[in-house]
Amino acid sequence: MIDEDREWARRTAAGLPPLASRSVSVLALARRPRPPARGEDTGAGWCPGLALIVIFPAAGSGGTLGAAMPAMGKDVMEPGFAASEIDTSRPHPARMYDAYLGGRDNYPVDREAVREILRLYPETRQVALANRAFLQRAVRFLAAEAGIRQFLDIGTGIPSAGNVHEVAGQVAPDARVVYVDNDPIVHVHASALLTGTASTGIVLADLRDPGAILAHPGLRAMIDLSRPVALLLLAILHFVTEEEDPAQIVATLLDALPAGSYLALSHATADFHPPGAAAQATAVYKNATAPFVPRPFKQVAAFLDGLELVEPGLVQAPLWRPDGKRPRPRDLEKIGIYAGLGRKAPGR
Numbered sequence: 497m498i499d500e501d502r503e504w505a506r507r508t509a510a511g512l513p514p515l516a517s518r519s520v521s522v523l524a525l526a527r528r529p530r531p532p533a534r535g536e537d538t539g540a541g542w543c544p545g546l547a548l549i550v551i552f553p554a555a556g557s558g559g560t561l562g563a564a565m566p567a568m569g570k571d572v573m574e575p576g577f578a579a580s581e582i583d584t585s586r587p588h589p590a591r592m593y594d595a596y597l598g599g600r601d602n603y604p605v606d607r608e609a610v611r612e613i614l615r616l617y618p619e620t621r622q623v624a625l626a627n628r629a630f631l632q633r634a635v636r637f638l639a640a641e642a643g644i645r646q647f648l649d650i651g652t653g654i655p656s657a658g659n660v661h662e663v664a665g666q667v668a669p670d671a672r673v674v675y676v677d678n679d680p681i682v683h684v685h686a687s688a689l690l691t692g693t694a695s696t697g698i699v700l701a702d703l704r705d706p707g708a709i710l711a712h713p714g715l716r717a718m719i720d721l722s723r724p725v726a727l728l729l730l731a732i733l734h735f736v737t738e739e740e741d742p743a744q745i746v747a748t749l750l751d752a753l754p755a756g757s758y759l760a761l762s763h764a765t766a767d768f769h770p771p772g773a774a775a776q777a778t779a780v781y782k783n784a785t786a787p788f789v790p791r792p793f794k795q796v797a798a799f800l801d802g803l804e805l806v807e808p809g810l811v812q813a814p815l816w817r818p819d820g821k822r823p824r825p826r827d828l829e830k831i832g833i834y835a836g837l838g839r840k841a842p843g844r
C-alpha cells in the first residue's frame with residue numbers, strides 16, 4: 497500500500513516540493529447533472545444549475561473534515577455535481593497520476609491500481625515525473641522564447657508542483673491560462689488552488705468534445721482565439737481510443753487557433769518495452785474510468801503533422817531540451833513517454 501505520510505516525509509527529506517495540497521482536506525462540490533458517460537454527447541459541456549456546496553471527506557488517508565475550501569473562485573459556485581457522483585469504486589486517471597507523483601488526493605481504489613502498475617512497471621513514477629518536468633520546460637519555452645501569453649491546458653490533472661500558470665507567470669505575469677479536465681475532482685481542486693486570479697480559469701469539459709471546449713464561455717472569457725495560443729495536450733491523448741478519433745480532435749482544436757499557436761504534446765508509448773508488455777497496463781486501466789492507449793512513435797508523431805517541430809522534435813520526454821545535463825541512456829530505459837512541441841505556421 498502506498499503510505500502517503502511516508503511519501504510526504506520522503507519527498508520532504510529529498511527536498512522535493514509537495515506535489516499536491518494537503519490543505520484541501522475538504523472537497524466542496526457544486527450540484528451538477530450526471531457527468532457524461534464515455535462517448536455520450538456532452539452538448540455545451542457544462543449545464544447551468546443550482547450551486548450546492550457540500551462537505552466531503554478528503555481523498556487522502558486522513559479523511560478528516562476540515563474547513564470549507566479556502567479560495568473558491570466563481571467557477572465552483574457555477575454548475576457542479578453531487579458528492580455522490582465522485583466515483584470511488586473505479587480508478588480515475590487523474591487520481592492515479594496524483595498517486596504516482598506522491599500526492600494524496602487519491603482513493604484506495606486508485607492506489608490499488610497504481611500498486612499494480614508499479615509492480616508491473618516500477619519505472620512509472622519516473623515516467624510521471626519526466627512528463628511533469630517536460631510540462632514545465634515546455635511552458636517556460638512557450639512563455640519565454642515563443643512569446644505565448646495564452647495557454648489552453650486540456651487534461652490538467654490534480655494540481656501539482658509547477659502548474660502551468662505558475663511556470664508561465666514567472667516569465668509572463670500577464671499570461672492567461674484556461675485549464676480543462678473532465679474529472680470533477682480535478683475541477684474542485686483546481687477551483688480551490690489554481691483560480692482566484694483574473695488570469696486563470698477552469699472548465700469542466702471533455703477533450704472528446706472539442707467543439708464544446710472551444711465554445712465554452714469560460715474559455716471565451718479568458719482566451720482570445722484570434723491571438724496565438726499554446727494548446728497543451730500533456731499525457732491525455734493516450735486516454736482517447738482510435739474509435740474516438742484523436743487525430744480529428746487535435747485537428748479541430750488546432751483549426752480554431754491562429755498561426756503562431758503551438759501544440760505541446762506528451763503521450764505514453766510501449767516502444768521501450770518488450771512486445772506485449774503494454775497489454776498488462778491496458779488491462780489494469782480497463783477497470784478505470786478511461787482506457788489506456790499507448791501508441792508507437794509514428795502514431796504519436798502524426799498528431800504533430802503539419803506543424804513546424806521545435807527542436808529536438810518528438811523525443812522521449814527527458815530528452816526534450818533538458819535542463820542541465822543530457823540524460824544518460826540508462827536514465828531513459830523504459831521511460832515510455834514521447835514529448836514534443838509544434839508551431840502552427842501560416843496557411844496550415
Ligand SMILES: C[S@@+](CC[C@H](N)C(=O)[O-])C[C@H]1O[C@@H](n2cnc3c(N)ncnc32)[C@H](O)[C@@H]1O
Nearest residue numbers: 590593651652653677678679702703730731735
Ligand atoms: C495523466 S493526467 C495529466 C496531467 C497533466 N496534463 C500533466 O501532464 O501533468 C491526465 C489528465 O487528463 C484528464 N483526462 C483524461 N481523459 C480526459 C478527457 N477525455 N477529457 C478531459 N480530461 C481528460 C484526467 O482527468 C487527468 O486529469
